[in-house]
Amino acid sequence: MSWEPDRLDDQKQLTDGDPSGMLRAVAASAAQVRTSRRAAREADLSSLDREGRPRTIVVAGMGGSGIAGDILNAVCGHGAPLPIVTVRSYRLPGWVGATDMVIAVSCSGRTEETLAVAMEAVRRGCRLLALGAPDSPLQAIARQAGAPFVPVVTGGQPRAAVWALSIPLVVIAAELGLVQADDEAFESTAKRLEDIAHRCRPASESFINPGKSLAMEMAETVPMIWGSSPLAAVAAYRWACQLNENGKYPAVWGEIPEVNHNQVVAFDGPLATRDIFADESGRSLRLFVLRDVEEHPQVARRREVSVRMAEDRGVPVTQIVAEGLHPLERLATLVELGDYASTYLALGYGVDPTPVSAITELKARISS
Numbered sequence: 001m002s003w004e005p006d007r008l009d010d011q012k013q014l015t016d017g018d019p020s021g022m023l024r025a026v027a028a029s030a031a032q033v034r035t036s037r038r039a040a041r042e043a044d045l046s047s048l049d050r051e052g053r054p055r056t057i058v059v060a061g062m063g064g065s066g067i068a069g070d071i072l073n074a075v076c077g078h079g080a081p082l083p084i085v086t087v088r089s090y091r092l093p094g095w096v097g098a099t100d101m102v103i104a105v106s107c108s109g110r111t112e113e114t115l116a117v118a119m120e121a122v123r124r125g126c127r128l129l130a131l132g133a134p135d136s137p138l139q140a141i142a143r144q145a146g147a148p149f150v151p152v153v154t155g156g157q158p159r160a161a162v163w164a165l166s167i168p169l170v171v172i173a174a175e176l177g178l179v180q181a182d183d184e185a186f187e188s189t190a191k192r193l194e195d196i197a198h199r200c201r202p203a204s205e206s207f208i209n210p211g212k213s214l215a216m217e218m219a220e221t222v223p224m225i226w227g228s229s230p231l232a233a234v235a236a237y238r239w240a241c242q243l244n245e246n247g248k249y250p251a252v253w254g255e256i257p258e259v260n261h262n263q264v265v266a267f268d269g270p271l272a273t274r275d276i277f278a279d280e281s282g283r284s285l286r287l288f289v290l291r292d293v294e295e296h297p298q299v300a301r302r303r304e305v306s307v308r309m310a311e312d313r314g315v316p317v318t319q320i321v322a323e324g325l326h327p328l329e330r331l332a333t334l335v336e337l338g339d340y341a342s343t344y345l346a347l348g349y350g351v352d353p354t355p356v357s358a359i360t361e362l363k364a365r366i367s368s
């Protein structure tokens with residue numbers, strides 16, 4: 001696999017290299033926001049309202065579904081009147097009980113960790129809500145428990161359905177009064193996503209296409225992705241996951257200030273000072289800072305100093321600033337750029353962004 005940037009501006013190579021249409025899926029993010037909002041409103045969630053606000057919300061899910069919990073938490077923000085926790089494993093924490101709401105999210109409705117948590121939630125008498133593929137084992141658990149179920153029909157990879165899986169959670173949070181999210185917030189988010197999709201469209205050339213130019217900056221480096229707020233850190237995590245799954249590529253992510261207590265030391269390490277790649281394209285560590293407009297003043301200082309320290313040592317830095325006012329909008333703008341960049345990175349390497357063979361093999365090997 002060699003990095004060939006010319007592939008990014010060759011329309012035929014782009015189409016041939018992306019047979020399952022990951023670029024098309026990313027371009028459909030705005031439509032996903034609109035459609036999933038309607039779906040959430042149409043689903044009968046009145047029982048959730050009737051029972052009022054739970055003590056906590058626990059979102060259970062893996063990979064591209066688990067991040068729905070992080071998105072919910074980021075959108076509700078620092079002022080959320082209750083804890084929102086994401087569980088990415090087989091078991092609910094011991095403290096979760098009947099007064100808590102467990103939201104099980106699985107695009108396929110078949111992921112074993114998520115099903116285990118949903119069943120445990122039923123056993124503990126929690127308020128359960130489930131989202132995922134219709135006619136799936138997850139829907140069967142919800143049906144048996146008399147719990148509401150929001151059908152999510154995608155047909156693609158779960159990570160390409162991130163908005164279909166997370167927007168219903170934001171709708172529910174708004175109904176429970178955890179966040180203000182009116183029509184305008186969803187619509188402006190969809191418009192921002194459309195705008196990025198236009199700027200990052202395959203026909204737009206690398207030098208004016210932010211998705212392609214980010215991919216060029218990432219190629220042949222180890223990307224270190226930092227978020228400058230809890231919201232931006234969710235985007236940093238998504239970037240890393242998308243680089244892993246779309247790009248089949250390693251990535252490191254974290255949040256300022258925590259990264260100032262560990263990852264920053266890598267600026268003085270072997271990857272920052274030595275070219276591990278054969279083509280002498282430069283140093284291998286590269287810092288991507290995802291900036292939120294709402295930063296703690298000390299975090300803003302730490303960000304500025306971190307960037308200067310990286311540059312002083314010759315570690316290249318790219319900074320991206322979230323656009324928009326509503327937290328959903330800001331998060332969506334950061335996420336969408338990472339979705340494009342990771343897809344273009346795969347295509348520049350001649351890698352099909354869609355399949356995740358290693359995950360499939362791992363699942364097959366543990367089930368045999």
Ligand SMILES: O=P(O)(O)OC[C@H]1O[C@@H](O)[C@@H](O)[C@@H](O)[C@@H]1O
Nearest residue numbers: 062063064065106107108111158
């Ligand atoms: O959303 P579900 O179907 O539970 O999948 C959750 C995760 O499962 C993994 O094995 C992969 O397929 C990931 O891409 C996916 O995000």
